[in-house]
Amino acid sequence: MRPRTLLSRPRTAPATSGDVEVRIVDPRTDPEPTGWNRFRKTTAWQPMWDYEQLRLESWLSRNPTVLGVLSKGGSVLGACLAMSCTPWRGRRFGPSGGRGLAPGWAEVYLSWFSGHSAAVFADRVDAARRRELLRAFERALAAHVGVGLLGVVYRAMPVDVAEAASGPGRAVREIDPTTVLVNRWESVDDWFASLRPPVREVVEAAAETASTLDVTAGAGRTDLDAAELATLLNTHRARQDARAWRSGQRARIAGLHLDTRSPIPTAYLAAFVRRPDVVTRTYRDGAGRLVAFHTLIDDRRGLALPHYAALPVSEGGRPRLYADVYAHCVRHLVEARRPELTAGRTLLDLKAGFGFTTRTLMSVAVPRPVMGR
Incomplete structure (x- = not known):
């Protein structure tokens, strides 16, 4: 039986938004999305985006992830990783059972790579298109999860992605930056x-x-x-x-x-x-x-x-x-x-002594009433 969590509901056909196809994928049970391997090579190149790594991480996490894939004509334009989160902190990993009605939120966040964005886009996607793709992702995520989803938080985003995610009714905050050593x-x-x-x-x-x-x-x-x-x-x-x-x-x-x-x-x-x-x-x-x-x-x-x-x-x-x-x-x-070395978001003063500078990161909180708008 396929596991069900806040972000795990019965498999449905991909949603469409304009000319964009949006697929919400559960790495634990769904096959690797079409076009993902090519997108990995050009855009989501860090190991954390490897589909088998995502599968392992999600099966063994108390906050399992889903992958939102945004495509046009079979070509992937962007992707978001979203963790399922609830107000309580249990000790179970990969929880099962119907929780579509349980209150919780989603976090777009690379949990073990927090200085890097969990929302990535192909180079040809401009700022206006990024905004459109993120809104399409939010609508698909809300439909996938159901009424239990209270909102989505984009955590530790670079400025350009945060700007695309921001808007009326959305709270934007600057958080601790990530450290970068430019060669x-x-x-x-x-x-x-x-x-x-x-x-x-x-x-x-x-x-x-x-x-x-x-x-x-x-x-x-x-x-x-x-x-x-x-x-x-x-x-x-x-x-x-x-x-x-x-x-x-x-x-x-x-x-x-x-x-x-x-x-x-x-x-x-x-x-x-x-x-x-x-x-x-x-x-x-x-x-x-x-x-x-x-x-x-x-x-x-x-x-x-x-x-x-x-x-x-x-x-x-x-x-x-x-x-x-x-x-x-x-x-x-x-x-x-x-070109550079990144080393996370802690010990900023200590790392500055070794020549590191910082790169601004933002978080954007999107409550359910304004998701997709």
Whole structure:
């Protein structure tokens, strides 16, 4: 029996809006949409948009996703990923059962890649057309979900997408920006020389610390225990969340408040680190214990650092290994001649010391009465 959630209703024919066909797809059960592979290569190139990755993420999430695909004449013009969210936080993953009438909202959000947009468009789609496509997506989503949908929130959108999503009756807020390191150096030494002396000292100390560990890096790794990685990553994230609560950051409008993400699933991470476009670097102590790791998405259009986790020093971790991670990422950036490196929405001041700047992100809340208008 096909699972049903707030965003999972009986399969229907694609909706049409003018000359646009809108299909709401459940990655858990529906086949890959027509034209998706080509759109992936040209536009939605990050691994998070891979249909098999979406399938794994949605099956194992308490907030499963649907994919909205907007096409014309069989050619995909744009796509949106929407998470199903409810006011309560259960522990079940991939919930089943009829919930079409239960109140909840949808979030257009890349949950593990929040510095990048969950609404993407082909280059030929101009601003006016983007607005039209987003309205068509909203109408199709509302029809797919039913009366239980209270609205949709576009989270962590670049300015151009936020402008297309904005309008009368829609609340627009600037949120914490994402960090970006633009490649402007001829060598890693040039980057190192551009750092302030205290930061250079941290990088040197981190490199010395890393030299005492077993450090292994490579793309498409098959030698890793994904459960070990997921445990460290989810524990690291929980520790950061607890620290944020204590410091009062959750009360800030611009913060990562109301976190609707699920713990990253082992199966998802296992498939992710095996991808040829993902580099994973691990740090182990003399006993073979995993001390830290990170992943790096590598594409000619840019690098991204989606995952980093480390043991606290009090539990056997090493201080400031993040600095060694940044140094290796910059080396990859320069030597592979990639245009930029993005590294998420936290620790803005710390990353600024390594040369990162910021890119503005916006969120747009769209209540049900104005969806599609």
